[in-house]
Amino acid sequence: MAGKAVKGITVKKEDDFSEWYTQLVHKAELADLRYNIKGFVCYLPWSTITIKKMYDKYEHLLEEKGHLPLIMPSLIPEENFKLEAEHVEGFIPQVFWVTEAGDVKLDEKLALRPTSETALYKMYSYWVRSYKDLPFKRYQSCQVWRYEGKSTRPFFRGREFHWIEAHNVFATEEDARNQVLEDMEVTHLMIEEEFAIPIIFFQRPEWDKFPGAIHTYAADALMDSGRVLQLPSTHLLGTNFSKPFNVKFVDKDNKEKLGHITCYGPAISRIYGAMIAKLGDDQGLILPFNLAPVQIVVVPIIFEKSKAQVLKKCQEIEKKFKSDYIVKLDDRDYATPGEKFNEWEMKGVPIRIEVGPKDLENDSVTLVVRHNTKKSSVKIKDLRAHVKKIADSYTADVKKKNLVKFEDEVQNCDTLEEVKEAIKKKKIVRCGFCSLEMDAYACAESIEKDLLISIRGKKFKDEKEKFDKCIVCGKPAKETVYLAKSY
């Protein structure tokens, strides 16, 4: 909003993450929490612009991988919803129901989709007929609604969030498993390479998988302070949904067979939240270069005497870069240069170009890089080359700072005492566990309640560490698992 000086964040990120995040969201004008329904927030332009760019990148990659887009109704009849038993049990506590329209009470309740399996697979039974239709890969970009009991946090968790969901049908289990691998590759390419958030994939325990899935493989983001945040997960649904929804195809051998289904759900709004949380610093937002709503801001340092020349130079610079970058000339006359610096730092604009009378005297400008606050004086004739160099390496530099090595975050533990110590030191714990099946649920429950941590599951691949005993009950350990505090 115009004319207000943006005051900095008053706490340090590492001292009080929650308060830091809340202030960042407010002061960078990312979301407004004053909307009058609990758990529903307004995404302001600054976040929306970036979220739209993230959608574009994600959709583009999914299409390259052979997915086609579609748009489904957002309401699901109760009868569809009830077809898969585990699914209904898992989701029904979270469903918003439409029961009236105009002054009519509807004959059947309609669910606001919490996820679209039960809308889509009803249609897949019409669309998938022959092996020639397979693989059948579709996605939609949409919002979903979940009546969350947990406390909400803008972008991280809300009662309405914005995601992509991809739903695929294959002829064989092997094809489906390969899709899960592709989903993981896509996740790495997006979350790490484009959004600079370090992740690791775990196979979730039986008690924490997607309702109706055979297995869930979820990416956990490695946030600061040793916590993890679940980002996209991909689910092997096998034939669990094909059966009740009748998703069958006639194979080459002329026999009718059930399709093998996978689904994958990157929650773009949550990934955005993870990105601002992971990348941001005490000055505010930091964004990958290509996701910034403004990439270069030009700020004139105005004194009455030199005002005309300074503004003219600023306009020239804006014009010079406009064809290659998203440039903004901030020539508001009711804000001071200092207020402008703070505001654009808070908003994470990667490059700031300051132009004052002294700069002009030297045929130069002052250049400031957001992610490392480096300031330099650059001759105007060298400006284009300098800006290009910063722009080209900006995202790589941000990644260098943020993409931690998973192994550096982990500590092996053999006793619960060691676990407590490790968690205190903001480590992710690796230890033995009886299993990841339901027989281990009691062990999981006790440790999760006592230590306020959660069992993230087993590493998807390349596990080299073995433990003899379950860290909780001491029985022989079938699995090596990871424990962490989570958001």
Added chain:
Amino acid sequence: MAGKAVKGITVKKEDDFSEWYTQLVHKAELADLRYNIKGFVCYLPWSTITIKKMYDKYEHLLEEKGHLPLIMPSLIPEENFKLEAEHVEGFIPQVFWVTEAGDVKLDEKLALRPTSETALYKMYSYWVRSYKDLPFKRYQSCQVWRYEGKSTRPFFRGREFHWIEAHNVFATEEDARNQVLEDMEVTHLMIEEEFAIPIIFFQRPEWDKFPGAIHTYAADALMDSGRVLQLPSTHLLGTNFSKPFNVKFVDKDNKEKLGHITCYGPAISRIYGAMIAKLGDDQGLILPFNLAPVQIVVVPIIFEKSKAQVLKKCQEIEKKFKSDYIVKLDDRDYATPGEKFNEWEMKGVPIRIEVGPKDLENDSVTLVVRHNTKKSSVKIKDLRAHVKKIADSYTADVKKKNLVKFEDEVQNCDTLEEVKEAIKKKKIVRCGFCSLEMDAYACAESIEKDLLISIRGKKFKDEKEKFDKCIVCGKPAKETVYLAKSY
């Protein structure tokens, strides 16, 4: 769906538009109507891809005109909804209500937004504070839900549709009126220039304006068969909503004033429907070149002997054009060339390149242009230039065929008998009318019921024709109005 021969549309568009449209939607695989909630349909990939391109173009232009995007919750508390009396009266019969979540009955009913005034303006009262914030121009791309009584038709009218809504606040009525003009310009640039649909703007009668508006200016698409279809409308809301929602700003003179609000709602899914209806022909879909999901399809004519060479040439052609166009090589071996021709014609692919052994012998290919079915043999060395020429002029050619002159569609009438004749001849009627205020509602009602037509309002500008008497009651005519059959 794979392997099925696409049979042509079995009726002519001009003989039975409704049946033609239904078959087109089905056979070009644009939407599936089998979803099990009345009035809700699935948009299939072929329509979704084009709709996404339309959104991109529209959003880009709105942003160029100074609108910023945001994302609002899709649920609106009943209390917001009831703040503006005309608005609530107009919309309440159409609202879907969420009344339950999980197993909880909600304290307050939540409306699935039928439009977002009452969600947004609540927030605008926080966001707009000073004259420095003005003009305040925002848009969101989203879906809305309306419990439509009228019969639905895919894309034209459904209970969930996809639109953009722009909502703007200005310091003065004059600024607001200028925004209405800008909205009209945007509409022409999009609907006519990009989507090739002829439109004309009318100021709607009092009884047909947006609930809560001072005036509504709506674009009517001039469809074949003399019918019109309402496309985007822009509304001058004045201070009707600012008052109850408290959208005020402190002006330069330090006084608090009410903001002047306008809103504009292009329904992208409906515009898509209008486009396929207006542009399509008896062979199926025709699309502007830049909106086609596939721009060039390469079809090999395969005989066993020359199969390898033909396929190789097709792959070369695909590769040649891939960097500049969206090309698809249709090498399915379970469909005949004839089936493929029909399918891609039905789907409106602008350019078809056929490659058979005879073509190869002559170092040429066969080129077919969808919108005029012109077929030519082109030497391979000239292919790039030929394709570029067709591509560059394709949309202009489609527009030439479709952008009729409004005056050619109109007939002046002085009696109801003449009106009947004109409507029979598929004309839009121009005539005198007592007024467009509520005192003329009785006249409107009688003629609309008797002749199954509607009063579209008065032309927004440049009206040269004057009539002495109202065509219904014979009293002096204050206005020159237009009557037409509408979808």
